[in-house]
Amino acid sequence: MQSGEVYVEMISAFLQACREYLRLEDLSSSEIDKGQGDFQKVFDEGVQISGNRLVLRDASLFNQVKRLSRIRQENTDTDHHSIALAFPNIYRVATQNGKQVSKYRPLFTIDISRIFRGAYREAGWDLLEFDIYPVRANLIELRGMNEQKADALLTGEGLLRFLADAFDRPFDSVQNFLNQVDTAPSPYRTKREAYIVRANLNPFNYNLRKEIQELEQQVAEQQNGCEWMSEDRPAHQYLFGKPQRSRHEVQFWAAFPGTVPDEYQAEAIKHAQENPLTPVLGGPGSGKTELSLHLVTQPIYERAKALAHGDPDQSCLCVFASTNNSAIDNFESRIRSRLPDDLFYLKGGKVAIIRGQTVPQLRQAITRLEEAEYDCDEHEEIKQKFLAFEAELQQRFDQEPALRQQQTIDEASLSEINSNITTLEEIAALQSLDAAEEIERDFSQFPLEAYEQIQEELDKVWEKFSQSSNSLLKKASDLLFPTTESMVIRQFERRVRPAWTHVQTTLFPFRLPINPAQVAERREQVAQLLAQSKRWQQQQKRRQALQETRQQIDKLYANRDSLQARLQNYPQQDIYSRFYQEDHDRQVQLFHAAWALLQHESLRHKSEVLSALRTYCDALLGDEEARLEMKLNSKSVYRLVSLVFPVFSSSLQSLFNLFPTIEADLIQLAIIDEAAATALHQAFPLLVRSQQAAVVGDPNQLFPILSLGVDAVAAYRQSYFLDQGLDYSKYSPTAKNTATAYHRAAGATGEEGSLGNPIVLRNHYRSVPAIAAFSSPKYPGGLNCLVQPRPSALGPNLLAFNVIGRQDQNTNPGEVRAIDILVQHLLAAGYKLTAQEKNNQIGIMSLFFHQAAALRQQLQSRSQKFPWSDVNTVYQFQGEEKPVILFSPCLCDRNSLGLISNSPNLLNTVVSRAEELFILVGNLAELEAVGGEARRLINHIRQYGEVRNLPD
Numbered sequence: 001m002q003s004g005e006v007y008v009e010m011i012s013a014f015l016q017a018c019r020e021y022l023r024l025e026d027l028s029s030s031e032i033d034k035g036q037g038d039f040q041k042v043f044d045e046g047v048q049i050s051g052n053r054l055v056l057r058d059a060s061l062f063n064q065v066k067r068l069s070r071i072r073q074e075n076t077d078t079d080h081h082s083i084a085l086a087f088p089n090i091y092r093v094a095t096q097n098g099k100q101v102s103k104y105r106p107l108f109t110i111d112i113s114r115i116f117r118g119a120y121r122e123a124g125w126d127l128l129e130f131d132i133y134p135v136r137a138n139l140i141e142l143r144g145m146n147e148q149k150a151d152a153l154l155t156g157e158g159l160l161r162f163l164a165d166a167f168d169r170p171f172d173s174v175q176n177f178l179n180q181v182d183t184a185p186s187p188y189r190t191k192r193e194a195y196i197v198r199a200n201l202n203p204f205n206y207n208l209r210k211e212i213q214e215l216e217q218q219v220a221e222q223q224n225g226c227e228w229m230s231e232d233r234p235a236h237q238y239l240f241g242k243p244q245r246s247r248h249e250v251q252f253w254a255a256f257p258g259t260v261p262d263e264y265q266a267e268a269i270k271h272a273q274e275n276p277l278t279p280v281l282g283g284p285g286s287g288k289t290e291l292s293l294h295l296v297t298q299p300i301y302e303r304a305k306a307l308a309h310g311d312p313d314q315s316c317l318c319v320f321a322s323t324n325n326s327a328i329d330n331f332e333s334r335i336r337s338r339l340p341d342d343l344f345y346l347k348g349g350k351v352a353i354i355r356g357q358t359v360p361q362l363r364q365a366i367t368r369l370e371e372a373e374y375d376c377d378e379h380e381e382i383k384q385k386f387l388a389f390e391a392e393l394q395q396r397f398d399q400e401p402a403l404r405q406q407q408t409i410d411e412a413s414l415s416e417i418n419s420n421i422t423t424l425e426e427i428a429a430l431q432s433l434d435a436a437e438e439i440e441r442d443f444s445q446f447p448l449e450a451y452e453q454i455q456e457e458l459d460k461v462w463e464k465f466s467q468s469s470n471s472l473l474k475k476a477s478d479l480l481f482p483t484t485e486s487m488v489i490r491q492f493e494r495r496v497r498p499a500w501t502h503v504q505t506t507l508f509p510f511r512l513p514i515n516p517a518q519v520a521e522r523r524e525q526v527a528q529l530l531a532q533s534k535r536w537q538q539q540q541k542r543r544q545a546l547q548e549t550r551q552q553i554d555k556l557y558a559n560r561d562s563l564q565a566r567l568q569n570y571p572q573q574d575i576y577s578r579f580y581q582e583d584h585d586r587q588v589q590l591f592h593a594a595w596a597l598l599q600h601e602s603l604r605h606k607s608e609v610l611s612a613l614r615t616y617c618d619a620l621l622g623d624e625e626a627r628l629e630m631k632l633n634s635k636s637v638y639r640l641v642s643l644v645f646p647v648f649s650s651s652l653q654s655l656f657n658l659f660p661t662i663e664a665d666l667i668q669l670a671i672i673d674e675a676a677a678t679a680l681h682q683a684f685p686l687l688v689r690s691q692q693a694a695v696v697g698d699p700n701q702l703f704p705i706l707s708l709g710v711d712a713v714a715a716y717r718q719s720y721f722l723d724q725g726l727d728y729s730k731y732s733p734t735a736k737n738t739a740t741a742y743h744r745a746a747g748a749t750g751e752e753g754s755l756g757n758p759i760v761l762r763n764h765y766r767s768v769p770a771i772a773a774f775s776s777p778k779y780p781g782g783l784n785c786l787v788q789p790r791p792s793a794l795g796p797n798l799l800a801f802n803v804i805g806r807q808d809q810n811t812n813p814g815e816v817r818a819i820d821i822l823v824q825h826l827l828a829a830g831y832k833l834t835a836q837e838k839n840n841q842i843g844i845m846s847l848f849f850h851q852a853a854a855l856r857q858q859l860q861s862r863s864q865k866f867p868w869s870d871v872n873t874v875y876q877f878q879g880e881e882k883p884v885i886l887f888s889p890c891l892c893d894r895n896s897l898g899l900i901s902n903s904p905n906l907l908n909t910v911v912s913r914a915e916e917l918f919i920l921v922g923n924l925a926e927l928e929a930v931g932g933e934a935r936r937l938i939n940h941i942r943q944y945g946e947v948r949n950l951p952d
Contacts, residue, residue: 017720018681026199027133028707032104044195055124062120084109087194090184142184156711207656211685227664234693237277242747246271254297255587257338264761265291278694279746281758284912285766299668304594317642320649322673326879346645348658362617374603386593400575431546443536450499458523465516602643612640634661652682675742679733683741697742700778770797770944792917793829798945800920810850815888843882844871851890885914891923
């Protein structure tokens with residue numbers, strides 16, 4: 001573990017590197033307002049180029065710029081200002097707030113900041129001694145340069161070499177360049193003049209720069225102990241932590257109305273319950289916005305719980321932020337559609353949004369609160385309802401041990417029953433063998449007792465007949481009792497008469513014997529009958545035993561069926577794997593009750609809440625007294641405001657407008673979306689202010705656009721990372737493949753392809769399976785596509801049209817014409833085209849600015865309904881989705897393929913925008929020649945779709 005001092009040194013070096021990056025980025029700003037007064041940014045009078053020298057007409061301009069820069073220096077506690085020179089003077093006149101303003105578009109800037117640290121020179125300064133910063137966007141749009149050339153421009157060999165490379169011809173001097181440079185296309189105006197720019201007033205980075213400077217000061221002074229630097233805070237975990245896996249046995253209570261969380265979203269919510277920083281990898285259509293909605297309900301519930309149980313009050317402020325406006329708009333639209341309340345959600349952002357939406361909404365809340373009356377009984381009723389919902393959910397967990405205990409008992413009983421069935425079936429098998437003998441005659445009515453009596457008498461008669469006539473006993477008997485055979489038989493008949501009479505009425509009659517021979521015969525017959533009867537009785541007993549065994553088996557089977565049915569009704573998963581699905585409706589009810597409870601709490605503390613809302617509203621409008629109050633009592637103000645507006649949103653660049661103080665724990669939960677497209681320094685100030693954070697991104701989509709040239713990046717890397725011992729691949733905003741906000745939050749190693757240890761959202765809810773299958777291999781474990789297969793209006797879900805085309809001013813007219821034809825074909829097939837962007841079903845993307853512009857011009861010339869933003873570059877389209885996406889790669893020759901081969905995530909971004917139909921239009925052979933992802937896309941279309949000829 002590194003010591004605290006080392007951490008402080010690393011944080012200080014990181015912040016210094018961030019501040020320098022912002023300075024360099026400001027020097028590459030694509031559009032600059034002139035400004036006025038202390039905020040004047042552009043000085044276009046008295047600036048001259050003579051040969052290779054910058055000459056200021058007199059000292060007054062020099063002193064003015066120097067004085068204003070010192071004013072800004074004092075206000076921002078830094079000497080890190082940037083003053084640049086730009087030429088030629090390209091600008092347009094626009095209307096802003098009802099006034100005509102000039103918007104300047106430099107092709108490149110020259111950093112001349114250091115001349116204002118010295119004295120005025122009447123002879124001027126040699127421009128060949130200063131650093132050059134190309135403005136990529138303007139070189140592409142205004143100069144007609146292609147993206148690859150703009151990215152490859154070198155500046156390290158001096159200004160004249162840069163001008164020759166950038167403008168395709170050599171120049172003897174800077175003045176010569178200014179006299180010969182081509183003018184910009186309409187509506188821009190061009191003056192062959194130079195102007196000075198105070199680049200550090202660039203509004204895009206203005207707030208972020210102030211935040212970084214304030215953090216540097218806090219680190220240097222250890223202000224308030226710098227709570228945000230402690231190891232259990234999101235900011236520290238972001239820079240130095242390694243995310244832990246979520247625990248399974250974690251409960252969360254509330255849910256937002258709408259979709260039920262899936263198992264992966266639930267894992268992220270569980271992780272956020274116990275960890276300061278939760279990194280989430282969410283592929284296209286994986287439910288990232290739905291996850292964010294469920295996350296914001298948790299602090300709201302926790303606060304309501306504290307209030308309902310009499311615990312100390314706590315803030316529940318959640319902030320959803322991104323650098324992508326589409327992500328914020330999507331989050332906002334889902335909240336407003338499912339929770340139609342003027343309160344709850346407060347949108348922030350740039351000054352225009354603050355003044356046009358944020359402040360009016362705060363004022364509306366103030367009015368509503370002033371007019372409302374607190375009802376103690378209603379408050380208590382809501383509280384009891386909240387507690388009842390909570391108790392019901394808790395009961396589900398409390399009942400789980402008893403349920404599982406009974407399940408264990410039932411499983412043991414089932415095992416015993418199965419064992420008994422096996423034993424009895426073995427017994428029954430043996431009994432079946434014994435009972436298999438068949439006895440033809442039925443002895444069920446056999447008169448057993450009568451025949452046993454007859455047998456006994458027959459035995460006596462036979463005994464008399466069988467005695468030897470010469471025996472002394474026989475002779476003595478005959479002398480005393482003289483008998484004959486007939487007399488013996490008659491005596492026999494008398495003795496058996498009752499028995500004989502009985503058997504005669506049965507199926508087993510007996511014939512009386514009349515002589516000794518018949519006695520012997522009858523005796524044998526009776527013996528046989530009795531033996532047969534005995535065997536029959538024994539057989540019947542065996543069959544009875546078999547029947548009883550089978551009855552026992554049947555009873556056991558019935559018991560087993562009952563147990564199995566009961567066991568099937570036991571949940572297969574434990575309570576922690578199913579509660580968020582089975583109890584979703586109750587969780588939503590609990591959330592609604594929690595929100596209602598907060599609203600009643602705001603009425604109970606009406607005066608305090610109104611005071612906080614007014615203070616906050618005035619502070620947003622720039623009132624100094626209110627700003628001072630915010631600085632002194634910021635946590636209290638935000639805690640009270642969050643009773644009325646528990647959820648804020650803002651772009652990361654404009655966060656300072658909503659939170660002009662930088663202090664730990666101002667925000668309970670921060671959610672940063674599109675983090676893989678966010679530079680790591682942009683997320684840091686929000687994390688500093690937060691107690692918990694979730695950072696959600698897709699590292700398989702496009703990374704942040706880097707505006708700095710290769711030479712500027714190399715110098716920056718050397719000075720602020722290698723020389724400082726700071727890991728460039730982990731902490732530099734220019735290491736866009738390995739050090740985005742996502743990579744840092746996920747604890748990535750800094751190596752190419754390292755994804756860190758995030759929670760992965762694997763379910764896919766956007767595209768049909770054929771389209772989703774292209775993206776699936778890029779994600780850990782693949783994507784589980786939950787969209788039902790359906791054909792497009794053209795049949796397949798993937799189509800490719802081979803269009804060779806040719807290059808014409810960085811466009812491919814052949815692809816433009818082909819897409820125009822296909823759009824008409826799609827409209828004829830039933831796809832809709834409207835002037836409203838959200839309702840339009842067709843989107844068109846290209847790799848290159850000029851191709852997108854050519855497509856836009858062609859399509860809008862045919863129909864004004866085609867929204868401007870729905871025909872765009874891939875970078876501008878990221879975050880959007882449409883039923884149909886057409887892609888024009890603008891392939892003219894092998895030299896134009898570098899952007900695809902150097903951007904492995906580009907095609908995944910393109911394809912994953914399509915919900916139902918993806919259409920590729922371009923030179924398929926050239927695409928296949930690129931290899932890698934391009935070849936995989938062609939093969940994927942052939943496997944899951946079709947390659948067709950253009951329709952007539």
